[in-house]
Amino acid sequence: MSIGAAVAILGIVFAFDSAWYSHWYALFRVVHVTVAVFWVGGGLLLTVLGLKAERSDDPDEIVTLARWAAWVGERLFAPAGGIVLLAGIAMMIDTDWGWGKFWVVVGLLGYAATMVTGMAILSPQAKRVAELSESKGTTAPETIAAIRKILLIARFDIAVLLVVVADMVTKPFS
Numbered sequence: 525m526s527i528g529a530a531v532a533i534l535g536i537v538f539a540f541d542s543a544w545y546s547h548w549y550a551l552f553r554v555v556h557v558t559v560a561v562f563w564v565g566g567g568l569l570l571t572v573l574g575l576k577a578e579r580s581d582d583p584d585e586i587v588t589l590a591r592w593a594a595w596v597g598e599r600l601f602a603p604a605g606g607i608v609l610l611a612g613i614a615m616m617i618d619t620d621w622g623w624g625k626f627w628v629v630v631g632l633l634g635y636a637a638t639m640v641t642g643m644a645i646l647s648p649q650a651k652r653v654a655e656l657s658e659s660k661g662t663t664a665p666e667t668i669a670a671i672r673k674i675l676l677i678a679r680f681d682i683a684v685l686l687v688v689v690a691d692m693v694t695k696p697f698s
């Protein structure tokens with residue numbers, strides 16, 4: 525807890541002493557990038573663990589991972605995505621980048637794509653996995669097949685986020 529507070533204080537001090545960016549812009553930037561690192565990094569780690577679990581002979585490994593991924597996705601990544609979006613919008617209001625720039629449009633579309641994927645596909649599919657686990661058993665072929673489907677879609681989802689990171693960092697065609 526106190527380590528987190530110390531890091532937050534340092535972030536604020538850095539932001540308000542930035543020679544590169546205006547104070548508020550720098551603060552929103554710290555929030556935007558830090559939370560994006562948590563979100564995208566967390567998703568990437570789950571992807572790697574998913575690939576490992578798929579290669580493992582132990583079906584329990586993939587079932588446990590699917591449970592964690594569903595919890596993390598809804599409870600942590602969804603709010604994290606919201607914070608990244610809000611901090612991004614705050615920076616856009618605080619500056620004159622302009623909303624029509626290619627890299628901004630890609631960021632907004634990327635965010636929309638990941639939100640829709642989460643709400644319309646990943647969440648309902650996670651519920652289906654929970655139901656199948658109850659009715660057929662956690663290690664039944666139907667359950668494992670549904671989990672593999674989720675992991676595959678989640679892989680595309682994280683790919684979109686990585687493209688947005690590359691887009692934000694390089695700001696192409698702008």
Ligand code: HEM
Nearest residue numbers: 557560608609612613615616631632634635688689692693
């Ligand atoms: C899909 C989720 C997003 C991710 C993962 C993401 C990630 C990032 C990263 C890593 C940077 C740092 C770039 C650098 O330092 O070179 C950044 C900067 C930025 N992002 Fe995002 N971003 C996302 C969505 C958005 C959205 C939707 C907006 C606009 C509403 C936005 C606006 C900005 C702005 C204004 C900057 C600062 C640009 C600068 O000062 O150079 N981002 N973003």
